[in-house]
Amino acid sequence: MFSTWSLFSAILLYLLVLFLIAYFAERQEKKGKSIVSNPYVYSLSLAVYCTSWTFYGSVGKAAYEGLNFLTTYIGPTLMASLWWIILRKIIIIAKENRITNIADFIAFRYGKSIGLSALVTIVAVIGITPYLGLQLKAIITTFSILSGKPEGSHFAGWLIALMLGVFAIIFGARRLDASERHGGLIFAIAFESAIKLFAFISVGIFVTYGLFDGFRDIFSQLKGTPFHYLINIGDNSGVSYLEWFSLTVLSMMAILFLPRQFHVAVVENSSQEHLKKAIWLFPLYLFLINIFVLPIAYGGLILNKTPIGADFFVLTLPLKQGRPMLALLAFIGGFSAATAMIIVESLAISTMVMNSLVMPALFKLKDMKGFYHLILNIKRLVIIGSVFLGYIFAIYIGEFYSLVDIGLKSFEAVTIFAPSIIFGLYWKGANRKGATAGIVAGFIIWVYTLIIPALTRAGIIQRDGALGLLFHSRLLNPDALFGLEGLDRWSHSLFWGLLLNISILVGVSLFTKQSESETRQSIIFVDSLVPSTLSYPMRPRSIKDIENLLGQYIGPQEAEEAINAFMKKHSINKESITEDVLIKIREEAERILSGALGPSMSSLIFNDIMVVSPEEKIKLSQSLKEISQSLRLSRKELAEANRQLALLKEFSENIIESIPLGVATLDESLRVRYWNRAMEKITGITKDEALNMEADLLLKCLEPDIFSQQRTEGEFTCKRTAGTMMLLKGHFSKLTGRKKGYVLVFEDITEKKKIEEELFRATKHASIGRLAAGVSHEIGNPLASISSLVQELLSEENISDFTREALITINQHVSRIARIVKSLGDFARLYPRQKIPLTLDEVIENTINLIRYDKHFRKISIETDIQKTPSLKIDPDQMQQVFLNLMLNARDAMPNGGRLEISVREVNSNVVIKVSDTGEGIDEETRDKIFDPFFSTKGPSKGTGLGLSICYSIIKDHGGSIEIESEKGRGTTFIIKLPLGE
Amino acid sequence: MQKAIWTFLFALGIIFFNWPFMSIFKDTMVPYLFLVWAIFIIILFSVTTQIKRDDRGG
Known part of the structure; x- marks a missing residue:
């Protein structure tokens, strides 16, 4: 046991340490080196939630009813998950409007109603005073336990109440601007949170591992006692699921709406960012402080065999086991839990009482002098008054109730x-x-x-x-x-x-x-x-008027400093004050006053007394109506604009998706952001595959650094995913505006290019054909005369051998010229023939028969795959000439032998004839010119260079097409397509 | 998006800390409550690290 004076000394020493800590924190803050404004202090200050109810009452509750004490901490943990939505919104509103307590917050929302503010304050005072009393009751009781005698404990309670009141005044009511944060006080509260956690865990470790062999031992021993039902919920336990749920809800409300929680979480918050850490740090604190509640409660039950006095097991267990210093540490822990709550709660209640009850009453006495000092002193009295109200409750009524009962009633009160x-x-x-x-x-x-x-x-x-x-x-x-x-x-x-x-x-x-x-x-x-x-249409008179009015309530010097600071912050020059600037200063002054007196009073003072004339009130009313109307209209317009925008977006996307051009957009890092359907078709790459991929990887055919070259268009030969080649024409344009990047438009011009080449070739053939026709006609007639004259001279008998020999040579040359002229005629189709219905297999068979026994074809194996096809209307001689030319070309391509394949198939509405050889193949350059007249790779003595040109002309004359597929070293295939209608 | 995540988390917490879910663990109620509590705190920690600065209150 401790003597009364030694306990008093311990308490005084603790309070002195607390005072020094708060003083040090304030000094550091003034120097601009705040040790308070950080998430850890903020989170610890939130732990003011854990009062003597937590420190002593949780153990009592666990010993009597089992697990339902946990709801008081699980509820806030659950609510912490909504802090980023709800609490942050409350903080934003409160900070922007300098709201300093929950009564003002509610009143401010509902039209700055003084009546509502007063109602909330009365409910809060009635609901919370027992809670304040609970703390003092805990201090008085624990003082008695430690001193071993009840005498003097009431006096101790009275003295402690007075000291805590003074502490709250020194660190919470030195000035009137309640919206200013109280760094020293909050740091002291955070310190107390650390102390109570340390003290509780120390006792917990002592009980769990000093008196028992750990958690398992305590729980297994409890199972053998009549209290075994305490480790469950629901049937056969101390708590029903419904009660569990209700208590969880109550705790969720308490963590947000208890006046002291509102004060530390909202008013003392210096940054929304601190909330981020508090969301998990505060629940972690609750978790840690609860780990040893059950071991202490159940350990006490096992040792004492009764739950009587369980509220103070934390203190009595170490005391009974001969650990007075640990008991003293527990007492200090409980004391810190109680004092932190008393200090913050009395400050919060005093602010509510001042703003909602005292100030409106004082306001009615307009001729009062020295308003500022009067208000400050009244506030100090209210703080002391609220602490002593709690003291009176603790002494005269508190003895009837357990700690938990009192706390839960307060929780129910704030749920209102x-x-x-x-x-x-x-x-x-x-x-x-x-x-x-x-x-x-x-x-x-x-x-x-x-x-x-x-x-x-x-x-x-x-x-x-x-x-x-x-x-x-x-x-x-x-x-x-x-x-x-x-x-x-x-x-x-x-x-x-x-x-x-x-x-x-x-x-x-x-x-x-x-x-x-x-x-x-x-x-x-x-x-x-x-x-x-x-905006207000109201007209303030002057800065001096505003300062004077503000000075009446927060002090002339403070008012001048506040207005000057605001003007400096917004670079406002006193010499050039416009009406708009005056309105802004007036609003700032109203916000400052709101911090000191509450928004209701502040609004009343500024709007009713100073600057609003009846005409201005009418203007204000009209303005509000207009704002309200315009907001409603804006919303409608916004909804309509949204709808139109959605339609426009859909329309644009439909267009882009349905155009036959490939459209893709790239962001600045050249990653694909859009890929339309045509792009999928052209490249064979789906939208899903393309999105977010780098364009260079998708379209490898694009030249490197094409986007940095500032090119706007170009043609590219790309490989399709199927392996075939395609020719793309691309257009590139840079996106300007907020989103940078590129728009690519691609056109597949493979077919178009082929048609263009075909057209060019046909035109060339036509003009050469006309030339050939002219040459054939002009040379053919004199040549016929020369030939007949030579024949006539050869028939003469009296010519010399030399002459005969010369005439024979002339005749041979003339014959050669005649053949060339005939070929030119064939090319120019000077001699139109009759087309008759015939099947191609017959023509091909006849052609093969012509070459089968040719000695040059001996080393060549001829393979045919000829399907029976419908008859076509063709000129058999010309068609035979085509096949013969192709077969002779194949023979020339395979001087050392090879394989000649001829196939005929009906494909769609065409008969397709393929003539393939296994020769040396044709390179790309030659391939492009192969059907040109007089083009030959065989040399002048071996041909006229008209064979394939004639084939081309004949096939065109039959309405078909001829193509060549060849690669150097891989042979050549001629593909002829003849329409079945011909 | 964040609003939805927090609301979902809250709803999940309500489910895990109430009947009928809790009744599944009636034989191991104490370990269950403390384990779920610890997991919930870890989830709160990981979600807060994802919060963007520019998000305004709900």
Whole structure:
């Protein structure tokens, strides 16, 4: 046991350390070297959630009811997953509008209503004061346990309450601008969070490994006791699943809406980025502080064999086991948990009371002097007052309840605010009347179903008194309201409270109108708009007026500094103040005042007293109507524009998809972003395969660095995925604007190029044909005369041998010329022949018979694959000449022998004849000229160079086509297609 | 997108920490609760590392 004075000394020493830590943090902040503004301190400060209820009460709850104490920590863990959506939105709105407490937040949403703000504050004070008392009760009780005597503990409680109040004033109410963060105080709170975690884990390790052989040992020993049911949930346990769910919901609401949580999470937040780490760090803190709750609770039950006094097992177990220093550490841990809560909660409540109750009352006494000092001193008194209110509760009422009971009632109380905040954040239709009615209904349910039964159980209210009739009625029984039985008290109160609160909020909002101010605020909240986007038509008088008004409430020097800082930040020159600038300064001043007095009072002061004339009010009203109307119109227009844009997009995509040109777009890194259907067809690469691929890899035929060369078009021979070659014409253009990149348009010109070449060849043939016809005619006639004269001279008998020999030579040359002329005639088709129906196999057979016994074909094997085809209308002699020419060409290509293949097939509406050899093949250059007249690779003595040209002309004359496929060293194939209609 | 991820995570948490899911593990309730709790914190940690700076509150 410790003496009273040694305990006092320990407490004073601890508070001194706390004071020095806070002071050091503030000094560092002033030097611009903040040790507070970081996510770790922010996360630890959020752990103010873990009060003496956590430190002592969780063990008590676990010893009495089992696992349901965990809901108090699992609920906030679940809610942390929504912080990035909900809490961040609250932080953004609160920061932009300098909102400093939950009452102002709700009032600001519902048209800056002072009445609503006052209502929320009253509910919060009534709901939270017992919670404050709970902390003081824990301190007083643990003081008694450690000192071993109850005497002096009340005095200790009184003194501690006073010291904590002073601490809260020094670090929380030295100035009036409540929106300014309190670095020193928050650092001290974070320090306390670390201390309580360390103390609890120390006791946990002592119990688990010092008194038992670890977790397994404790749990196995517990199974042999009457308390074995405590390790389960549901049937045969201390808690039902419904109660578990209800307590989880309550905890989820508490972590957001408890005034102290709002203060540390929202008001003291210095960066949204800190929230990111807090989302997992804070649940991790909760996890760690709960690891040893069950071992301590169950260890205490095993050792004590009774749950009585379980609330303080953390302290009594080390004490009974002869570890006074560990017990003292536990006491300091519990003390830090309680003090952190008392300091922050009293500060948060005092801000609410000041802004919602005191300031509106003071405002009515307009002739009061020294406003600034008066407000500051009242705030200090309120802080002390709220701490002592808790003290009174702890001394006179708290003894009737367990720690957990008191805490949960406070949780239920703040759940009353949940519907008006959540609906206010996401539903513009929620209005002040609905929120007020909802909160009133929720509060009535809370008092009727939780507080009155609790007071009755404590004997403060008599069940048989005036309220007896109500209690015993079927409909109004507070433990089974409207006849709803079978629920635990938390689920029962939560169900009716939320049901009525939400129903009334929504119902009243639907059937009553919003004021213009509410409409404006609802837009700010739901759309998270900055107020400056909604401009005022109001006319402030001068900067001096604004400064004077602000100075009355936050001090003249502070007001001047704040206005100067704002002007410096926005580079505003005092000499050239426009009306717009004055409006901006006025808005800033209203925000600053909002931080000190709350948005409702700030709005009242600025709008009613100073700068708004009745005419301006009318203008403001009109402006709000216009803004509201224009927002509604904008939304409609936006929706219509969206629809049109979607249609336009679809239309454009349809066009791009249906055009026969391949279209692709590339981003700056030359990766494919778009690939249309034609592109798929041309390249054989699907859209899915192409997207995000580099263009160079997909279209390897493109020249390297083509995009850096600034080329706008070009022709490329590319290989299809099927292996065939294609000729592409590409156009390239650079994308300008925000999205940089390229647009590629490709056209497959393989067929087009072929047709162009065919046309060119046909034109050339036609002109050469005309020339050949002329030459044949002009030479043919004199040649015939020469030939007949030579014949006549040869028939003379009196000619010398020399003459005869000369005439024979002349005749031979004339015959040769005649053959050439005949060939020219054939080429020019001077002698049209009759076409008759005939099957090609006959013509081919006849041609083969002509060459079969030719000695030059001896080394060549002739293979035929001739299908029976329908008869064609052809000139048999000309067609035979075609095949003969091709076969003779094949023979010349295979001087050392080879294989000659001839095939005939009916393909579609054509008869296709292929004549292939295994000769040396033809190179590309020769291939292009092979059908040109007088082109020959055999030399002048071996041919006229008209053979294939004649073939070409004959086939064209029959309406067909002739093509050549050949590669050097791989033989040659001539393909003739003759239409069946011919 | 982020809004959907957080909401999904919240819904998943509600399911895993309530009836009827919890009743599956009635014989190993304590290890189950602490294990799922730890996993949930790890998921929160990994999701927060993906948050983009420019995302505005919901």
